[in-house]
Amino acid sequence: MLPVEDIYTQLVSQLKTQPMTLLQAPPGAGKSTWLPLQLMRDGHFQRIVMLEPRRLAARNIANYLASCQNENVGQSVGLRIKQETKVSANTRLEIVTEGMLTRMLQNDPELTGVDLLIFDEFHERSLAADTALAFALESQAALRDDLTILLMSATLDGQRYQQFFDCPIIESSGRSFPIDEVYIPLKDESRWLDQIPAIITQAVNEQVGSVLVFLPGQREINRVQQALTELPTDCQVFTLFGEQDKATQQAAIAPAKSGQRKIVLTTNVAETSLTIEGIRVVVDSGKRRTASFNLKTGVTELITQSISRSSAIQRAGRAGRVEPGVVYRLGSVQTFERRNSHDAPEIVSTDISQLLLEAKCWGAELSDLRLLDPPAQQQVQQATKLLQMLEALDGKEKLTALGTQMLGFGTDIRLAHMLIKAQQLESSMPGMYSLAAYLVALLESRISHAADLNLALHSQHARPHPIFKQQLNYWLKRLKLSPVAELKTKYLALLVAFAFPDRLAKKRGNGYLLANGAGAELSEEFWHNDDYLAIASMGGHKGGRVFAGVAFTPAEIESELGHLFYQQTRCEFDEKAGRFIHQDEIKLGAITLSSQPSQQKLDKSERAKAWLNMFKKHSFSIFNEQSESEQLLIRMRLASKLLPEQFPAITEQSLIDSADIWLVAYLQDIKTLDQLKKFNYCEALQNVFDWQQQSALKALLPLRLTVPSGSNIRIEYQLDGPAKLSVRMQEVYGMTSTPLLAQGKLALLMELLSPARRPLQLTQDLAGFWQTSYRDVQKEMKGRYPKHFWPDNPATSIATSKVKSKM
Incomplete structure (x- = not known):
């Protein structure tokens, strides 16, 4: 008897009453085989779709379950994976890979006829699984309140998932064998x-x-x-x-x-x-x-x-x-x-351009989706930029018709963009569409090949590797093309540019500068020394080594990829020369194709941008030392750290990244580097907080503290450790406890000074000091400073900043 059989009745009860259930069962418990088959046989659901992370597992499970039914795959048990679909009108249990479910949901958000979705081995947390689950939850909430979802794994992070999804968890204890x-x-x-x-x-x-x-x-x-x-x-x-x-x-x-x-x-x-x-x-x-x-x-x-x-x-x-x-x-x-x-989970360490495009097509922003682990903002920005280069999103980040078409292609969105563009250009560039099919087959086969794509394709055309041949046959059949006697490789660079516009590169020293701003170096097998290189494959250390590419000239791709080219006026301050550089440039992403002295007059906004770039390079060290501004920066960062519910997250990097919002306007009237260094950035910086937050900052983390003597003493803050108040001991007589900062979340270290402002005591417990160590200090100070007031009970005495004779 399989372990999952023990909890079957309980599980069915939950599935019938709850929108989502978690099942944690050990390897060999029967959750991937016995359970879905039994649910189908018992007729608890009309049609079940079960997701498997890998094609091999999906195919084998489908074959096994079909054999249990004495049937072939495609009858009561179906299979839907890449390049293989076996389903029929009689299919009641369908085994699919995660990307397939995403396509099913995009094509039919109601999942008509499906009433149970099973996510098997959900602990693997692939990007496709997270995407499919987020869409399924939206469908369930808005369109299909009768849709049931079951998440299964032997090693679920059960407590976290249960809390996030607010659903029951059922555990099948024990292992089949020790x-x-x-x-x-x-x-x-x-x-x-x-x-x-x-x-x-x-x-x-x-x-x-x-x-x-x-x-x-x-x-x-x-x-x-x-x-x-x-x-x-x-x-x-x-x-x-x-x-x-x-x-x-x-x-x-x-x-x-x-x-x-x-x-x-x-x-x-x-x-x-x-x-x-x-x-x-x-x-x-x-x-x-x-x-x-x-x-x-x-x-x-x-x-x-x-x-x-x-x-x-x-x-x-x-x-x-x-x-x-x-x-x-x-x-x-x-x-x-x-x-x-x-x-x-894959979502936190991968390219999310596919997820972002899926969300746009679904009609949602990523922030709208229920994702266990949302991607970082940097990932979103990178994905948005790539999708715009691929023409899937427009300049306002809206989905384009081409973007929708790319998603429906059922392959990597880069290759989909290349194939669609090649098909569109076939009439004016005969042979391009067939060449695109051969290139996709080469890239998807992942076989070892020459670094020069031209040589690699001709080699495979003459003596094809079995895996390349298999991929080529699939794509030729799908695209309704026939094998060609000659490859039109003159279009190769344009095809690579369609798929990898961010990897167009210009020679720089011993390496290359990519259109996305990154640097690259050639692998040992790559003998190219061309000025421009369209790169199809990269990897190695930090992903910066070129494995496969083809030479190109900007002119041959500009007519079809004009949106990648733009003109700009560059203004920056040359620190070595001590002067402004003002150039008109033609750019291909981060690559400068041509540059000449600008015909435009240098205005204050361009100059401000140049200063801003210097600030982003040097950060706050570009400015001369200014204690009040530096303390404000520390206080703002402490406020965001200690009281995140009241203050926005502030780090030095976030301030650098947002400087074009809070700083640039203050730089417009600065004309020299010396003026920039002397600039007091305090007013500009405090405007990062709104008026209410500025007021709260002054109250919670004040720059100065009024002590019982009436003196207004400056507090010195630091990012790590307590704030420090250095004050003469006589000025805090009558103070019975150490003041609280940030609602008691930041300790205040009081440095009590002698009349000559030399340190006498460090304490974070003023009341305790008055009752203990003060006696020793009093004995010594009475002899050294007889003109000053050293009372027996400082906690109840009057504070003073004067000598005894003038009190």
Whole structure:
């Protein structure tokens, strides 16, 4: 009996009464297979759509469930993944990948006929899953109050999700079979991969059954496969990863032959929702390949990093699906326990241009959507800029007809833009549309090819790689094109520019400057030395290395991508020369194509922009030291930190970023660098806060404090640590407690001074000082300063700033 069967009745009851339910069930509990099939068979829902994060898992689950029905996929159990759709009028349970559900919702926001959505393995938190769930929640709230949503995983961040979605959680306790854990400490972190073959050999010799080995990617799989040379004769090695053909994948998943054991080297494609027959041993490297988006270059690079504890639990669960198992983990128990509890969601570390375009097409802003982890403002800005370059959004950030068309294309939006533009230009540029199909096939096949795209395409045209050929056939069929005898590669640079307008680049020193403002360098295989390069593939360290591109001239792309070109007048102050540079320029994004002395008169607004750029470069250090202004800056930052409900977030960087709002108007009458350095920015800075906030700042974090003597003493603030009030001791007689700042959230350190203004005592507890340490100070000071007042009870005495004779 599967664990999920124990909670089936309770789950059905919740699904029938609640709009959303969370199910947390261990690997092998039957949540991805037995549960959806039973819900369909019992007729609780008319049509169920279940999302799977990966195509391999989706296909295998659909095949398994269809076989349980003694049917082929496409009858009662359907499948909808990229390049493969098998559904019919009889389909009642449909297995889809997340991007497919987003398309279904965009095409039919009511999801007509569907009454249950299941998000399987939701802990993986892919961008597509977050997008689909946000749209489904909106559909449920506005159009379909009868639509039920079920989120499932073995390792949900249950408490957080339950609180965010305000929904019940059901837990299926227990694992089908116990799993022993063996930890293998790392000898050398930098050589972790070298230990894997020995661990596999150890596991094979110590255990019975087949072995599943988790590695970050195909490169590591190939290295380990080559190193496994001393295995028992009954062991056969298989590989399993996403880019393989279906036959190779099925061979890895199938049961081992009688008397044989399998060693399956895989990526995290086998981490969830996939049962490989006969596996009772898992060897976990503890590593995964993950996408890391570089906001500066606009490139998503793949990096190798440690997995979270939840992913490690998922991987180990593969060993206990059909019998008791064991997991061998690379690393110590202490290392395992220091890992993050869950992997970071994709939405916080990836290019969100697809999400932003989906939201625009949906008719919503990102802030309108219920997203567990909203993207950062920098991500939104980068995505908006890219979508405008791709003509999907106009200058006012509104969705264009082309943007809608790109989304409906069902592929990466960059490639969709290229294909649509190529189709539009086919009549005037014959052969461009076919060339675009060949280029898409090359880029999507991810095969190794020459760095020069011209050479790469001609090579594949003459001797196609099997994966390239498969992709090409798909695209030719879809676009209703035929193979061509000759490729019109004279259009290649324009096609690359259509897809990657932000990666048009101009030579700069030993590298290139990209249109998006980032720098790039050539990989060792790239021999290009052209002035201009259209880049299709980048990566490497910080995403700044060029892997594939083609030379271009600005003239050949300007006629079709005119919106990327613009004229501007640049005004900046040359600090070395001590003068203004005033130039008329033609730009391609951040690239300067031509520049000449401006014909326009240098006006005060242009000059102010130049000063503003200097401020953004040097920050507040550009101004001469001015204590009052510096203290105001610290007080404003403290207010935003200590009282965020009253004051907007203020950091030095946020002030730099918004300087064109609060500072630029004050710079218009400044004509020289010396004047700029002497500029008192206090008035400009305080206007970042509105009148009410300025008044509250003065009350909560005053610049000065009136003490019992009547003196108005300045407070010195610092970003870290207490504020400091330096005052002569006689002036605070009668003060019974240390004053409170920021509603008691910021400590005040009182530096009590002698009549000669030398430090006598530091205290944050004035009342305690009067009762204790003051006696010692009194004895010493009476002899040193006999003309001054040293009362026995300072807490009740009259404060003074004078000597005794003048009191």
